[in-house]
Amino acid sequence: MKNFFKYREIWLLAGIVLLIGLISTRFPGFANPANLRQVFNDTSILMILALGQMVVILTRSIDLSMASNLCFTGMVVAMLNAAHPAIPIPALIVIALLVGLVLGAINGLLVWRLNIPSIVVTLGTLTIYRGATFVVSGGAWVNADQMSSDFINFQRAAFLGLPVLSWIAIAVIALFFVVMTRTQIGRSIHAIGVNPTASVYAGIDVGRTKFIVFCISGMIGGLAGYLWISRYVIASVEVANGYELNIIAACVIGGISIAGGIGSVGGAVLGALFLGIISNALPVINISPFWQMAISGSAIILAVVLNARGERRQGRIILRKAEAA
Amino acid sequence: MTDTPAPRHIPDRLDKPLSSAIFSWEALLVVIAVAIFAINSFASPYFLDPWSLSDLTFNFTEKGLIALAMALLIISGEIDLSVAAIVALASTMMGMAVQAGAGAPVLVLIGIVVGLGCGAFNGLLVTRLGLPSIVVTIGTMSLFRGIAFIILGDQAYKGYPESFAFFGQGYVWWVFSFELALFLVAALIYWFVLHRTSFGRRVFAIGSNPVACQFSGVRVDRIKFILFCLTGLMSGIASVLITSRLGSTRPSIAQGYELEAITMVVLGGVSILGGAGSILGVVLAAFIMGLVTFGLGLLNVPGIVMSIFIGLLLIIVIALPIVWRRLREGRFA
Numbered sequence: 001m002k003n004f005f006k007y008r009e010i011w012l013l014a015g016i017v018l019l020i021g022l023i024s025t026r027f028p029g030f031a032n033p034a035n036l037r038q039v040f041n042d043t044s045i046l047m048i049l050a051l052g053q054m055v056v057i058l059t060r061s062i063d064l065s066m067a068s069n070l071c072f073t074g075m076v077v078a079m080l081n082a083a084h085p086a087i088p089i090p091a092l093i094v095i096a097l098l099v100g101l102v103l104g105a106i107n108g109l110l111v112w113r114l115n116i117p118s119i120v121v122t123l124g125t126l127t128i129y130r131g132a133t134f135v136v137s138g139g140a141w142v143n144a145d146q147m148s149s150d151f152i153n154f155q156r157a158a159f160l161g162l163p164v165l166s167w168i169a170i171a172v173i174a175l176f177f178v179v180m181t182r183t184q185i186g187r188s189i190h191a192i193g194v195n196p197t198a199s200v201y202a203g204i205d206v207g208r209t210k211f212i213v214f215c216i217s218g219m220i221g222g223l224a225g226y227l228w229i230s231r232y233v234i235a236s237v238e239v240a241n242g243y244e245l246n247i248i249a250a251c252v253i254g255g256i257s258i259a260g261g262i263g264s265v266g267g268a269v270l271g272a273l274f275l276g277i278i279s280n281a282l283p284v285i286n287i288s289p290f291w292q293m294a295i296s297g298s299a300i301i302l303a304v305v306l307n308a309r310g311e312r313r314q315g316r317i318i319l320r321k322a323e324a325a
Numbered sequence: 326m327t328d329t330p331a332p333r334h335i336p337d338r339l340d341k342p343l344s345s346a347i348f349s350w351e352a353l354l355v356v357i358a359v360a361i362f363a364i365n366s367f368a369s370p371y372f373l374d375p376w377s378l379s380d381l382t383f384n385f386t387e388k389g390l391i392a393l394a395m396a397l398l399i400i401s402g403e404i405d406l407s408v409a410a411i412v413a414l415a416s417t418m419m420g421m422a423v424q425a426g427a428g429a430p431v432l433v434l435i436g437i438v439v440g441l442g443c444g445a446f447n448g449l450l451v452t453r454l455g456l457p458s459i460v461v462t463i464g465t466m467s468l469f470r471g472i473a474f475i476i477l478g479d480q481a482y483k484g485y486p487e488s489f490a491f492f493g494q495g496y497v498w499w500v501f502s503f504e505l506a507l508f509l510v511a512a513l514i515y516w517f518v519l520h521r522t523s524f525g526r527r528v529f530a531i532g533s534n535p536v537a538c539q540f541s542g543v544r545v546d547r548i549k550f551i552l553f554c555l556t557g558l559m560s561g562i563a564s565v566l567i568t569s570r571l572g573s574t575r576p577s578i579a580q581g582y583e584l585e586a587i588t589m590v591v592l593g594g595v596s597i598l599g600g601a602g603s604i605l606g607v608v609l610a611a612f613i614m615g616l617v618t619f620g621l622g623l624l625n626v627p628g629i630v631m632s633i634f635i636g637l638l639l640i641i642v643i644a645l646p647i648v649w650r651r652l653r654e655g656r657f658a
Contacts, residue, residue, distance in 0.1 A: 062459075114648070116647070120597050123588060123591070130629065130632065132633065135633070252464075258460045290477075293470055294467065296471075297464050297465065297470075297471050300463060300467060301450065301465065308457075
């Protein structure tokens with residue numbers, strides 16, 4: 001089993017190296033370390049979000065509200081910063097995490113306590129959170145000149161050769177890796193996706209674990225909210241509109257099964273990187289950015305086709321055969 | 326959500342008779358619709374005007390047409406997130422045909438054929454390759470709209486012929502628009518197919534237990550393929566209507582319609598897990614969403630705030646029966 005997971009990620013990694021190679025034939029500068037660092041930094045937010053989505057998808061749920069959460073939290077911290085520039089950035093990040101946590105907990109409570117399918121809950125909160133952004137902001141934007149320089153420059157500051165944003169992404173990846181592979185909750189999250197009924201018998205509180213994963217994805221959404229706003233220095237109701245599907249796309253390309261139980265931190269990171277490389281490469285190799293959507297769509301379909309071949313190996317052989325008959 | 330059947334999954338809808346559940350659900354929707362109608366009439370003096378009410382229907386007819394087919398698809402345990410992208414692609418193709426000098430009948434044909442083709446593509450990926458529909462259609466959603474973006478970029482197609490305007494702007498009789506008439510006729514057809522034919526029975530059966538269906542000799546994959554084609558077809562028809570109503574095509578046309586159509590279906594009482602639902606519920610939900618958005622629009626509530634109401638409506642309507650049942654069973658105390 002372990003070899004199989006490794007195989008899948010190495011496969012994706014090889015695909016990414018091949019992609020970089022192909023791009024380099026058109027634009028030799030793409031593969032140099034400085035540019036790759038830049039691509040990593042550009043993809044940091046998507047990677048963080050994909051990890052948050054991953055833990056949700058692993059439990060056979062889905063969080064469609066992440067981008068709206070990002071938008072709402074980003075607006076809240078931007079407005080706080082505009083009104084009280086004295087609040088230090090670490091405090092703002094904590095606030096962003098807390099606001100995100102509250103939004104995630106609402107999703108989680110509805111899924112846990114009322115047993116409503118997560119796709120329905122988050123479809124609802126997707127529109128509610130974005131609408132709430134309009135309500136708190138009155139439809140106004142928060143522009144770059146209203147944000148303090150600390151707010152904007154915190155993530156751009158270089159530290160050991162990488163911007164702080166990249167370090168945040170690395171820290172989040174490391175944290176998720178430890179949680180998913182070395183802790184009980186990480187095991188529980190996997191177990192629920194593989195077999196919810198057996199998980200109950202094994203003493204896992206399925207509902208509470210689902211609540212926790214929605215809290216995690218909420219906090220991630222909140223963190224990404226601050227990072228997104230300070231990176232693109234504009235907070236509006238339209239921020240990250242439709243981005244929830246990009247996050248899911250990154251997970252799917254990363255080999256995380258939408259049916260739950262299958263997926264890893266490495267896969268989510270590589271899936272996000274794959275999309276990040278494509279969006280960074282298109283302009284430099286003179287392909288119109290209008291191609292990006294169709295290319296990532298094709299990549300998703302290709303990824304599902306390839307991943308499905310692997311997934312089909314497990315499960316109940318007898319029933320599979322019967323089904324095919 | 327996934328097409329891989331979970332034999333260990335115990336159906337959670339058998340604890341009370343299906344008929345009574347559906348009946349109470351639709352009764353609830355009617356009550357909500359009447360309440361919103363009454364509130365609207367009190368809140369705005371412009372609401373109770375035949376032409377206002379006629380305008381109201383344009384808020385939901387196009388999405389409603391898609392929702393009808395989507396309801397069948399969701400009942401069968403699948404989903405199609407690419408419907409709005411199909412609308413965009415079909416509209417783009419119609420735009421191209423206009424540039425080549427096509428007339429209205431050709432345009433309608435193109436819209437329908439492109440929609441059907443896209444639906445068949447989804448259906449093939451899901452049934453032939455055995456892929457989960459939610460992921461496949463997230464992919465094709467990007468792909469279809471992506472193709473529209475490649476063709477159009479930041480441009481727009483205009484110059485649709487006069488005769489083409491009827492589909493989205495014409496009236497059949499007095500205040501009854503062609504769109505509304507088409508929606509009602511389509512609803513009637515879908516109602517008949519789902520609730521009065523063996524095909525409809527099979528759709529329910531597949532959603533309840535695809536493995537048992539397979540063993541009972543139901544051609545699960547073929548029916549699912551047909552349902553994907555139908556959803557594509559309805560998206561193509563919706564594309565004709567929207568394009569005709571707006572008189573122009575941009576690649577961002579119908580953005581977000583997929584989520585609104587799914588909201589309609591779920592609000593209409595269709596179980597997102599498959600196996601339960603009714604066309605009457607979906608039609609009522611379409612009217613409710615139209616009433617809410619139009620009523621709030623008359624009160625100058627911005628569109629984005631309306632979406633809060635739609636989202637709340639969705640969650641509350643789903644949560645209400647659950648809370649009610651638990652209160653009766655005393656499990657909340």
